[in-house]
Amino acid sequence: MLRILLSLALMIVTIDGQLVMEPNLNQLTKKVGDEVAIYCTNQGTTGQPEWTGPDGQVIGTINGGGSSHLFVEENTFDRETKLQIVDLEREDEGTYTCRLSGSTGQSIQIFVFEDITFTKQDEEQLQAFEEFESASIKCTVRASPSPSIEWYQGGVRIYPGGRYYIDPNVGLTISNITRDDEATYTCRAVIRSLSESKSMDIFVDVQVPPTWLFEPSDETRAVGSSVEFHCRADGDPPPDYTWKFKNNIINYDGVKYTSRNDGEYFTINNLQKSDDGSYVCEASNAADTISGAGELTVLDPPRGNEQQNETVTEGQTVRLYCTVVQGEDCKLKWFHDGREMVLGQQPTNSRIIIQESIVDTQLTLTITGVQRSDGGGYTCELENEVGISNVTHYVLVEYEPTINTTITRDQVFTWVGNPVNVTCHWEGYPTPKVIWKRGGWRLNSTDAVFYNFGNGSSSAEVTPTELDFGSYVCEASNRIDTNTHTIDLVQAFVPSEPLGVTRGEVTSTTLEILFEVPLDDGNLPITGYRVEYWVQYEETNTMMDFFNETEEIKLINLSPSQTYYFRMAAENDVGFGKWSENATAKTITYRPPRAPTIISPDVSSSPFQYELAWRAPEDNGGSPITRYVIRHALVLDPTVEEIPSYYEEQPVNSEARSHILYDLEKDKYYYIELFAVSGLGDGEPAEKIIKTAQGTLDPTVPPTSLLGVVRNVDTKIVVAVIVAAFILILILVDVCCYLVNDCGLLMCLCVQCCGKHTGTHEVDVELAADYSGFKNGAEIPAWSLDKIGGAVTTNGSDVTEKATEPTESESLMDGRTI
Structure with a gap:
């Protein structure tokens, strides 16, 4: 019996050993929805393998007891049976066995897991919360086995603690959430046993209810004008704006109603009284809605009565009225000559009184005993909140013509053949008629050309002959009276000759001329002088110079050691007068140049340098200047009279008119000597004592170069720096x-x-x-x-x-x- 059992067991082992499974695994892990195919082959001589499921039942083919989801396929030629599972489900998990009839076979365990799925991804990828609330960020996940959830923000994992709380059933909770928490958060689901993970990004929008930055303000405008309301709120997301009037939303038509900046600004055009009322601005976002109102008042602009022009004669009384024709709550004022007038008697003119005839409606201006100075415009001004209106009323005072003698001349000078205007300036109302008379007879167009200007003047243009000089009468008339003014037309002549013409100072190249003014200026101011001069024995080769009446009469660029003859004539608007008697003078012989003229200041603007400026000598002694020589020396006493012997000397070219002296000491006196040099030798020196400035350089005068900066440094400092640099180089x-x-x-x-x-x-x-x-x-x-x-x-x-x-x-x- 024992031998039989051992033989049977050996037979079973032998049979099982003939089965080969592909894949050759003890277990297989697959996710829901996958397909599974497992092959089982009998390498023995007889028998077709069969598959049993987790319930121990044999799995059939599609037509032999199997289903389209779970079935086997038999290849009898190769003694191979394939297990096929389509669209794998969680219920398919278990142990599947391949066997031969009567044997235990080989088994494979199939584990089925459900892939990670974010089931509410569309609605959870964007989540909004109101600022300062406790925000629970949801992340709904389905998977099997159940996954663990991890939270990240900016790549950094979030752990529970502080303001963060993580509940697998709720999500990530952030207490007292703020705008700083607004960001993208990552929800990561992990199945540790399978090393599976999947992530979903969630943007957290922290919403802030609107709060006002600018509420609508009350506005007052005129009928026919426009008004713009403005409101602005802060919030997240940025709020939208809606305007309402009488609880109705305003639709922007682009004509009556317009808006800009997404509704922040709202404009009403062509305002009418019916537009009066309260306009509400609503600012709303996903978190909340707030509203603010501005009151609009529409008023009529002010308008006064029509212009009133009153014509009166001196001594009469006149009244002007300032009346409100249109406009509410108007303030009324009178102005004259740009100054506001006060109620009651005027401080500067007691004859003018302003009274309030009708309260807030009419002001009356009364002038008693009218004088010509009262004439002119009186402006009525009406003002309310929406505008200003001005109407100027005029008082025209009639008075007799008067001649303005302050600007009308009594005499006019001219000469034969020279046209001249004889002008008379008048005042009067009504406008006077002006005629011109001479010798009792009215002048006509053959006697003169007449100009009547609207500015209160009349002229007669006369081109005189010898017979036309004399008195001309300007006669001005209006219905009040007639007045006249006489203007004498006086003949002018050339001036007489200058008197006492003689020489003044004489140098090698210059000649000063002395004289007395002519006895007769010809009835016109002298405008200048003409000088004619020539060298002795050369009368045909004359030279001419002209001088105005203020200039020094001096001839220049003369030749040395020459005798000159000269004479003078005076000039006025008529022309040059008679020549004076001839005078004579001899220039001195060749000599060194005269002294230049130093024009620079006594005190230097710099402590370490001084700019010397000069004008060239008036007399070069008859020889061109070849150079200038500057000498300067430090002196202790500003009263010294000559330059010390230890001076420093610098030559300067002849074209120069300035030169800078460097390396001076601050707050010291220097004696400066300047002279010109020509081919005849050294000229006369010009002398000047100057003082350098105290302290450091003038901060308003920056150095123009590095060399200028170095030159402004104290000499001792420069020497010390050079010595130190030399020693350093040796070391x-x-x-x-x-x-x-x-x-x-x-x-x-x-x-x-x-x-x-x-x-x-x-x-x-x-x-x-x-x-x-x-x-x-x-x-x-x-x-x-x-x-x-x-x-x-x-x-x-x-x-x-x-x-x-x-x-x-x-x-x-x-x-x-x-």
């Missing part, structure tokens, strides 16, 4: 000699004081390199260095040197031996 050169060639002053000091050789340049470089990375006081690490001619070692604290004299065969880096 640098000596150090270079010490390091490169083992020579120099520093080399000698080392040998004499320390009794040591310096070693080679190579060692110095290595030492420098070792020390270069450490600051003073830093610990120096232990190191060891062999060098030519000796060894240096250190343990970090003690340094010893074993010096050996190199032989002549041991050459240094520079090829020399010690």
Whole structure:
């Protein structure tokens, strides 16, 4: 019996060993929706494999008990049976066994998981919350096995604590959420056992209810005008604006109603009384809606009574009225000559009284005993909240003609053949009629050309002959009276000759002329003089100069050692008069130049320099100036009378008219001497004592160059800087000699004081390199260095040197031996 059982068991094992499963796995993990295909092949000689499900039932083919979801396919030729599961479901999870009839077979366990799905992704990717509330950010996930949820913001994981609370059933809760929390958050679902994860980004919009920045304000406007209301609110998202009137939403038609800036600004055009009322601005966003109102008052613009023009005669009484024809709440005022008039008697004219005839409606202006000075415009001004209206009423005062003698001349001068205007200026109302008379007879168009100007003047243009000089009468008439004024037309002549013409100061090249004015100016002011001059014996070669009446009469650019004849004639508007008697003068011989004229100030604007300016000499002595010479010297006393012998001298070219003296000392006096030099020698000197400024440079005058800055520095400082720089250069050169060639002053000091050789340049470089990375006081690490001619070692604290004299065969880096 035992033998039979052992044989049966051996047979079963042999049968199972003939089954091959692909894939050859003990378990298989798949997700819902996948397809599964598992092959089982009998490599024995007989038998078709079969598949059983988790319930132990044999799985049939599609037509043999299986379903389109779960079935097998049999390949009898190859003795192969395939298990096929289509659209895998969670219920398909379990152990599936492939066997031969009567055997235990081989099994594979299929695990089915549900993939991670964000079931409300569309509605949860954007979530909005009101600022300062407790916000729960939802993330709905479906998966099997159940996943764990992780939260991230900006790539950083969020852990529970503080303002954050994480509930698997609720999501991420942020207490007291603010605008700073507005961001994109990441919800990540993780199935750890399967190493599966999936993420969804959620934008959290923190909404802020609107709050007013500008509420609509009350407005008052005139009928026919426009008004613009403005409201503005802050909120997140930015609020939308709606305008209402009498609880009705206003539709913008582009004509009566317009808006801009997305409704912040609202305009009403062509205002009418019916537009009076309250206009409401509503600002709304997803969080809330607020409203504010502005009151509109529409008024008629002011309008006064028509212009009133009153004509009166001096001494009468006149009344002007300022009346409101249109407009509410008007203020009434009278103005005259640009000044506001007061109620009652006027402070500057007691004859003018203003009374309020009808309260807020009419002001009456009364002038008693009218005088001509009362004539002119009186302006009535009406003003209310929406406008100003002005109407000017005129008072025209009739009075007799008068001649304005302040601007009308009694005499007019001219000469034969020269046209002239004889003008009379008049006043009067009604406008006078003006005629011109001479010798009792009215002039006509053959006697003169007449001009009557609207500005209150009349002219008779006369081109006189010898017979036309005399008195002309201007006669002005109106219905009140007639007045006349006489103007004498006086004949003018050329002036008589100048008197006492003689020479004044004479130099090598100049001649001053002295004279007295003519006895007779010809009835016109003298405008200038003409001088004619010539060299003796050369009367045919005359020269001419002209001078106005204020100029000094001086001839220039004359020749030295020459006798000149000259004469003068005066000039007025008629022309040049008679020549004076001839006078004579002789220029002096050739000589050095006269002194230049120094025109620069006594005090320098700079403490260390001075700009000397001058004019060229009037007399160069008959020879061209070749250069200027400037001498200057420091003096202690500003009263010295001549330049000290220790002066500094600088030549300047002949075209120069200024020169800067540098390297001066501040707050000091300097004696300056300037003279011109010609081919005849040194000229007369011009002298001046100047003082340099105190303190530093004038901050308002920046140096124009680096050289200018250097020159403004004290000389002692410059010398000190140069010496210090020279010493520094010597030290640098000596150090270079010490390091490169083992020579120099520093080399000698080392040998004499320390009794040591310096070693080679190579060692110095290595030492420098070792020390270069450490600051003073830093610990120096232990190191060891062999060098030519000796060894240096250190343990970090003690340094010893074993010096050996190199032989002549041991050459240094520079090829020399010690």
